[in-house]
Amino acid sequence: MGRLTRQFFARDTLVVARHLLGQRLVRMLDGDRLSGRIVEVEAYVGEDDQASHARPGRTERNAPMYGPPGHAYVYLIYGMHHCLNTVTEREGFPAAVLIRALQPVEGIERMRELRSGRADLPLTSGPARLCQALAIDRAFDGADLCAPDALLFLEEGVPVADEAVAQSPRIGVRGDERAMTAAWRFYLRDNRHVSR
DNA sequence: GAATCGATGGTCT
């Protein structure tokens, strides 16, 4: 199974978001593979996107969004949760795709342990949940997802048909009318691992 | 089920 290349990410962000569905996110942890199939993502595109962290321009936190494609942008939200993005398009233009949900595939027991051992909580249905399940924190902020020795990377999955893809406005976006209505969330229709 | 709320800390004005 091949890995997604930098060229995959160096495209229009909405195209990358759509085609991330069905791909495999892999985390190497202590020699074990923890992985899941991507079932839900959101696109954040440019400084004109009022919902993007890049809206105020370049800062220390959002710097990876301005960097080369194929790198990670990981941030802390609400003082306790991490969220993972893949940087897209060209260096200098701030854009990224937020990974919102996975369907667990490999290392499920280890994910459960990382999720505090509870059997009744969703493993990877939510941007912060999947980061906890895959032990992703700000140590991965700016990491190259295309490096040969990367501990976090993406692999080609089974292609997803257009009929299986649904779109909606992004979750948790408020305030700006255009940002609230843009259908930049992509998810697999009828997949039970999609968040909410 | 749906609505509401507290936790908790980095980032930016």
Add this chain to the structure above:
DNA sequence: GACCATCGATTCT
């Protein structure tokens, strides 16, 4: 000092 690209528990209908 306000604001979060959230989650899990609690409190309703």
